[in-house]
Each structure stands twice: as structure tokens, then as C-alpha cells.
Amino acid sequence: xxxxxxxxxxxxxxxxxxxxxxxxxxxxxxxxxxxxxxxxxxxxxxxxxxxxxxxxxxxxxxxxxxxxxxxxxxxxxxxxxxxxxxxxxxxxxxxxxxxxxxxxxxxxxxxxxxxxxxxxxxxxxxxxxxxxxxxxxxxxxxxxxxxxxxxxxxxxxxxxxxxxxxxxxxxxxxxxxxxxxxxxxxxxxxxxxxxxxxxxxxxxxxxx
Numbered sequence: 001x002x003x004x005x006x007x008x009x010x011x012x013x014x015x016x017x018x019x020x021x022x023x024x025x026x027x028x029x030x031x032x033x034x035x036x037x038x039x040x041x042x043x044x045x046x047x048x049x050x051x052x053x054x055x056x057x058x059x060x061x062x063x064x065x066x067x068x069x070x071x072x073x074x075x076x077x078x079x080x081x082x083x084x085x086x087x088x089x090x091x092x093x094x095x096x097x098x099x100x101x102x103x104x105x106x107x108x109x110x111x112x113x114x115x116x117x118x119x120x121x122x123x124x125x126x127x128x129x130x131x132x133x134x135x136x137x138x139x140x141x142x143x144x145x146x147x148x149x150x151x152x153x154x155x156x157x158x159x160x161x162x163x164x165x166x167x168x169x170x171x172x173x174x175x176x177x178x179x180x181x182x183x184x185x186x187x188x189x190x191x192x193x194x195x196x197x198x199x200x201x202x203x204x205x206x207x208x
Contacts, residue, residue: 100130105169113166
């Protein structure tokens with residue numbers, strides 16, 4: 001009986017140890033599965049975070065690009081407004097020239113143009129302010145029309161549309177009016193350009 005009891009006790013201990021070992025294996029497997037699930041969740045969270053970061057970076061890039069576009073447009077608008085103001089000044093000079101030639105139509109004639117400015121000024125001192133004003137307008141308009149890159153041949157072609165010393169008063173007025181119309185059309189185009197894309201959404205992040 002004592003030997004049988006010792007054998008039973010030994011079997012019980014062996015069974016208990018085996019059961020304890022099996023439980024440990026199960027717990028280790030559960031912990032390993034939990035660790036894998038946590039690692040997978042961490043990977044998913046990281047992927048989501050990276051995706052969100054990528055979207056945020058895209059928004060930031062779009063916003064920075066919009067700022068660059070606004071700065072460039074502001075610079076362009078400033079240059080355009082400067083040109084519009086300069087054109088407005090030239091238009092005012094042309095109006096003054098039209099008024100002067102209206103008041104003094106004899107300031108221009110074929111003969112005065114042929115004898116030259118010095119002789120014309122001596123024989124017609126009254127017409128000096130008119131001729132001077134219109135000559136200045138013509139010089140400004142010539143520069144505005146032809147620019148610095150225009151060839152001499154192209155400049156000569158444009159000269160036909162500018163007041164000449166040999167023109168009479170009617171021709172001078174017609175040419176001045178043509179100059180005025182051309183500048184006014186140019187100003188309309190410039191002003192339309194400054195109003196383009198003003199309503200466009202350039203603030204993707206909602207910062208402005």
C-alpha cells in the first residue's frame with residue numbers, strides 16, 4: 001500500500017507538472033498572439049499616420065504654391081497698374097495736345113515742316129507750345145509703341161501713324177486721336193487682366 005501510494009503521488013505530481021507546462025505553453029501562445037496583434041495594429045496605425053502626413057504635406061505644398069502664385073500675381077498686378085498709370089498720363093498729354101491744335105490749327109503746315117523747326121519757330125512763335133507738346137507726346141508714344149527691341153525698319157513703318165512736322169492740323173488731330181484710341185484699348189485689356197482669378201480659392205488649408 002505504501003508503495004502504491006508513492007506511485008500514485010508520483011503520477012499526480014507528473015500529471016500536475018505536465019498540466020502546468022501545458023498551461024504555460026498556452027499562455028505563452030496567447031501572449032505571442034497578442035504581441036502579433038499589437039504589432040499589426042501598430043503597423044496599421046503607422047500606415048494611417050504616414051498616409052495622413054502625406055495628405056497634410058500635399059495640403060501644405062498646395063498652400064505654399066498658392067502663396068507663391070499670389071505673390072507673383074501681386075507683382076504682376078503692380079507692374080500692370082504702373083503701366084496703366086503711365087498710359088493714363090500719356091492720355092492726358094494727348095488730350096492737351098488735341099486742345100492745343102484745336103486752338104492753334106496753323107501751328108502745323110507742310111511748309112513749316114519743310115523749312116525745319118528752327119525756321120518754323122521763328123516765323124510762328126505762337127505755334128511753339130503746340131508743336132513742342134505734340135512732339136513730346138509723339139516721342140513718348142513712339143517709345144510706348146515700338147519698344148526697345150523694335151528694328152529701324154519697323155520703326156519707320158510706325159512713323160506713318162505719328163504726327164509729322166509736314167502734317168496739317170486735321171491730320172495731326174486724326175493721328176493724335178488714333179494714338180489715344182490705341183492706348184485706351186490697351187488699358188482696357190490691362191485692367192481686365194488684373195481682375196482675373198480673383199475669386200479662385202488659393203487657401204486649401206483654410207489658413208487665410
